[in-house]
Structures are given as structure tokens and as C-alpha cells.
Amino acid sequence: MSDPTQPSATPDFLQHDRPPVPDIVVPRGVVPFHLHLKPVRGRLIRLGPLADALLSRHENHPAVTRLSGQALALTAGLAGALKYRGSFSLQAKGDGPVPMLLADCTETGALRGYARAEPEALDAALDAAPMPEAGALLGKGYLAFTCDQGPEMDRYQGIVAIEGDTLAEMTDSYFRTSEQLRAHIRLACDRTEAGWRASAFIMERVAGEGGIDPALDEEAQEEAWRTALALAGTLTDAELLDDALPSAQLLHRLFHAEGLALDRPRALSYGCRCSRAKLSGVLAGFGEDDLDHMAQEDGAITMNCEFCNLAFRFERAEVRSRH
Numbered sequence: 675m676s677d678p679t680q681p682s683a684t685p686d687f688l689q690h691d692r693p694p695v696p697d698i699v700v701p702r703g704v705v706p707f708h709l710h711l712k713p714v715r716g717r718l719i720r721l722g723p724l725a726d727a728l729l730s731r732h733e734n735h736p737a738v739t740r741l742s743g744q745a746l747a748l749t750a751g752l753a754g755a756l757k758y759r760g761s762f763s764l765q766a767k768g769d770g771p772v773p774m775l776l777a778d779c780t781e782t783g784a785l786r787g788y789a790r791a792e793p794e795a796l797d798a799a800l801d802a803a804p805m806p807e808a809g810a811l812l813g814k815g816y817l818a819f820t821c822d823q824g825p826e827m828d829r830y831q832g833i834v835a836i837e838g839d840t841l842a843e844m845t846d847s848y849f850r851t852s853e854q855l856r857a858h859i860r861l862a863c864d865r866t867e868a869g870w871r872a873s874a875f876i877m878e879r880v881a882g883e884g885g886i887d888p889a890l891d892e893e894a895q896e897e898a899w900r901t902a903l904a905l906a907g908t909l910t911d912a913e914l915l916d917d918a919l920p921s922a923q924l925l926h927r928l929f930h931a932e933g934l935a936l937d938r939p940r941a942l943s944y945g946c947r948c949s950r951a952k953l954s955g956v957l958a959g960f961g962e963d964d965l966d967h968m969a970q971e972d973g974a975i976t977m978n979c980e981f982c983n984l985a986f987r988f989e990r991a992e993v994r995s996r997h
Contacts, residue, residue, distance in 0.1 A: 678950045679986045681974075686954035686988065695982050696727040696944050703783060703942030704754040705921040710933030711887035712898040716858075716877035718921050719751040719942075720914070724785065726869030727944055731983045732788060735796060736865065737805050738772055742789040743863030743872035744808070744841050745777040749787065750942055751874045752819065753779035760823040766844075768836055770813025771795035771806075776980075784945025786981040808841040817844050855879070858903055862911040873914035877906055898932075905929060946982040953977045953986050954993070962995045 676682045678691045700722045708715040721728075721743075728746060729739050745764055753762035763778035777787030791811075799806045814836060821830040832852040838844045842859040849855040856879035863872040879899045880886075886895065905928045913924055925934060957965065957975065968975045969990040977986045 679984055681987060681989050681992065686950050686992065689950035689954075691949065693946070693948060693950075693979070693982060693984050693986075695731075695946055695984070698724050698727050699941055699943045700724050701941050702921055702939040704750060704940040705925065706754065706937035706939070707925055707929070708935050708937065709898070709902060709929060710935050711890070712902070712933060713880045713886055713890075713895045714877060714899060714902045714932075715880055716875065717751045717754050718925055719747050719754070719874040719876070720921055721747055721750070721785075721872045721942060722917060723869065724942055724944060725863070725872040728785065728787065729870040729872070731981075734789060734791060735800070737800065737811065738789050738791050738796070739865075739870065740805070740863045741772065741775065741808050741811055741841065742777070742787055743870060744861040744874070745775055745789070746785055746787045747863065747872040747874035748841065748845060748859070748861055748876075749777040750779050750783070750785050751876045753781065753783075754940055756781040756821070758823050760821065763818075763820045763822065765818045765820070766808075766812050766815065766836065767818075768812035768815030770811050770815075771799045772811040773813075773815075775812065778945075779942075780945065783940055783942040784947065785942050786945045786947070788980045788983075790980075807839045808844065809836070809839040812836050817848060819848060856899070858906050860906070860909055860914070862914040864911065864915055866915055866917075868917055871915040871917070875906065875909060875914065877902060902929070902932065905932070946979065948979040948982060948984070948986075950986055953979070954988065957988060957993050958996050960995060965990060965993055965995060 678689055678693050705718045725743055729743050749764045759781055761778050761780045766775040772789050772791050774790040779785045799810055816833050817836055819832045834848045836844055837847050842861045845859050849857045858877040860875040973990045975988045975990055
């Protein structure tokens with residue numbers, strides 16, 4: 675099979691083949707759970723080797739890679755609640771050393787993301803702290819959570835100001851202010867002996883109706899939530915990132931005495947959706963003068979996919995503007 679990143683005899687608009695990227699699927703990437711007859715539900719997300727495949731595509735400082743990995747795990751977990759065909763995305767824009775952070779995941783678990791850093795600003799931040807948290811990297815700006823249900827449905831988007839030191843704190847602020855939802859969020863990402871690993875633990879306090887023991891009054895429900903919070907607070911990054919510790923076993927450690935029930939797991943996969951046909955369509959949206967300006971001395975135009983970090987080469991003579 676020919677390389678989709680390079681020109682060929684096949685017209686660009688017909689080339690929808692997957693580029694040369696890792697073909698990785700994590701079958702139990704998202705494990706939903708609930709506590710029987712209690713107002714507690716959640717999801718444990720563990721990317722396993724998928725994290726290394728996604729994060730190692732970009733040569734970022736470990737602090738930036740860690741933030742990107744946390745965003746990927748968080749997005750995979752939030753997308754795990756989708757009940758429709760579409761995608762869920764997280765986007766952070768700020769004035770800090772990492773002005774752009776993006777991750778998205780489809781309802782089938784196709785995951786992708788990237789972070790863009792400004793080298794000089796990042797160096798200054800690293801001088802102040804060797805491993806700065808999300809707040810120091812993103813600076814002032816906004817965090818947007820978007821549910822995209824396709825072209826025939828309106829997008830739903832929640833936007834909050836970037837507040838807090840960590841991405842988990844920022845997300846908790848969004849839940850409280852925009853969704854009026856009480857949640858507990860733990861994010862972890864680090865380089866292990868097996869490569870980069872990323873994980874998220876998301877637990878929500880659900881309304882006291884439907885599936886909850888009617889004998890539990892509001893005070894008893896609140897006590898059940900506090901107990902779940904205390905148990906979840908014992909989680910460590912080492913546990914979250916340990917490939918040898920299955921998700922079911924980790925959740926059993928936490929909640930075996932609280933009526934733990936596991937729901938159907940969801941797979942996660944390497945999800946860059948770029949193709950030569952898509953990028954060709956983007957190029958066609960430029961005017962002829964712009965295309966001439968983009969062409970290199972050898973008469974070729976190179977477009978980079980931000981997600982998979984691959985360069986697609988197009989012959990300028992073959993690109994036709996729609997204008």
C-alpha cells in the first residue's frame with residue numbers, strides 16, 4: 675500500500691486511507707462502576723500503552739507531556755458518558771507557556787490530542803518550577819468542554835475560566851459551576867519503565883432518585899458519598915499507572931465493602947482521523963495566491979497534522995482552489 679502522506683497517481687480526494695500510525699486498542703480502557711443502591715457512580719480510565727503511542731508522537735518537555743496525558747485520560751473518561759454518535763472534546767486556551775491544549779474522543783473510543791508550547795515562555799516557567807502544574811502552564815484563559823453530535827445536531831459547549839492549579843481542579847470547577855454536579859477527579863500521567871502511562875478516576879454524586887435505596891434519606895446518602903470520597907482519596911498515582919494491576923482489582927480494593935458493581939467496559943484506540951483527502955479539502959479552501967505562497971521551491975506544499983505529527987506532501991500543480 676502506498677504512503678498516504680506522499681503524492682501518488684490516485685487523486686487526493688479519493689485517498690481516505692489511515693496514515694502510518696500505531697494500530698493500538700485498549701479493550702478495557704474505560705471501566706464504569708457504581709455503588710449498589712448508593713448515590714455514587716464513576717469511571718476508571720487507564721490508557722496503558724495507548725498513552726505512550728499518543729504522547730511520544732510529539733517531542734515536548736515532560737511537564738507538557740504530562741499535562742497532555744492528563745487531558746487525554748480525562749477526555750476519554752468524559753466521552754465515556756456519551757449516549758450518541760459523535761465526539762467529546764476538551765480545549766484549553768490561555769496566555770501561558772502552553773497556549774493550546776486539545777484532546778477529543780469519539781463515542782467509539784478513538785482518542786487523540788496535542789499540546790502546543792511556546793519555548794521561551796516554557797523555559798521561564800521551568801526556571802521557576804521543574805515540573806509546573808496546569809495552571810502555570812496554561813496561564814489565564816478558558817477551558818471548553820464540547821459535545822459534538824454531528825452536523826444535524828447543535829453542539830453543546832460549556833466554557834469556564836481557567837481556575838485552579840491542576841487540570842483536575844479546573845474540571846471540578848466546571849462541574850460545580852456549569853453542571854451543578856459534585857464530582858471527585860484524580861488524574862495521573864508519568865513516564866514509567868514501560869513508557870508513558872496516563873489514567874483518570876472520575877466519581878460523581880448522583881441525584882437521590884432511581885437506583886438508590888429508598889430507605890436512604892438525604893443524610894444517609896450524603897454519608898455514603900463522604901465514605902466514597904474517603905476511599906477514593908487513598909488512590910495513588912502508582913496504582914493508577916500500574917499495568918500489572920487490573921482496573922477491576924483496583925476498584926475492588928477501594929469499594930469491595932460498599933456494594934461495588936462494574937458496568938460494561940469501553941475500548942480506547944489510537945484515534946487520529948486525518949487523511950490525505952481531508953487535508954486536500956482544507957487546501958482547496960485557500961485562494962490561488964495563498965497556495966502559491968505556501969508552495970516550497972520544489973513546487974510542493976507540506977501540511978502537518980497536529981495530532982499525529984505527520985507531514986503530508988502535495989504537489990502544488992495538483993492542488994486546485996475552490997475560489
